[in-house]
Amino acid sequence: MKMTLLSMIRKSGGFTLSELMVVIVITGVMATLAIPRYQGMVEHAHAQDGTQVLITVLASQNRYFMENGVYDGGGGTDLPNSNLDVTFTNINNFNTPLVYSDVAVGGSPNVVVSIERSGGSTPYRLMISSAGQITCDDGGGSPASICTSFGY
Numbered sequence: 001m002k003m004t005l006l007s008m009i010r011k012s013g014g015f016t017l018s019e020l021m022v023v024i025v026i027t028g029v030m031a032t033l034a035i036p037r038y039q040g041m042v043e044h045a046h047a048q049d050g051t052q053v054l055i056t057v058l059a060s061q062n063r064y065f066m067e068n069g070v071y072d073g074g075g076g077t078d079l080p081n082s083n084l085d086v087t088f089t090n091i092n093n094f095n096t097p098l099v100y101s102d103v104a105v106g107g108s109p110n111v112v113v114s115i116e117r118s119g120g121s122t123p124y125r126l127m128i129s130s131a132g133q134i135t136c137d138d139g140g141g142s143p144a145s146i147c148t149s150f151g152y
Helices: 005-011 017-068 145-150
Strands: 075-078 098-105 108-116 125-129 134-137
Touching: 017 108, 017 125, 017 134, 017 145, 134 145
Parallel strands: none
Antiparallel strands: 075 098, 098 108, 108 125, 125 134
C-alpha cells in the first residue's frame, strides 16, 4: 500500500512524551548557564555607570583644585553638600557620591570621590584617586570578588 505525503502527515499526531522531556531538559540546562552570565553582564553595566559618575565628579574636583589649591570634601562629604560645580538629577543603582580631599579610604590612597552600590546582590564601592585610578572594594576596605570580574 502506497502512502502519500498527505497521509503520512496526518498519521504523525505530534511529539512523544520523551521527546518533549528532552527538549525541556535541554532548555533548563541552557537557562542555568545563561542566567548567571546575563546577571553578571547587567552588574558590569551598572559598574560602568558608576565609573562615569566618578569620572565626572573627578573632573569637577580637578577644577576645584586648580582654583583653590586643595580638593573639596574633607573626610567624605555628600556631593550635594560640597562646593563642586556638578549635580546629578538621578543616579540609578548607586548612593550619592562622597567627595574627599585626597585622603586614604579603605585600602586605596588619594581618593577624591567614592560611590557605593545600592541594591544588587553584592555590595561594593567604587573609588577614584586624584590621578584617575579607579579601585573597588566591599565597602569596608577589603577587595570584593565582584570587583575582580569588573577588572578593578
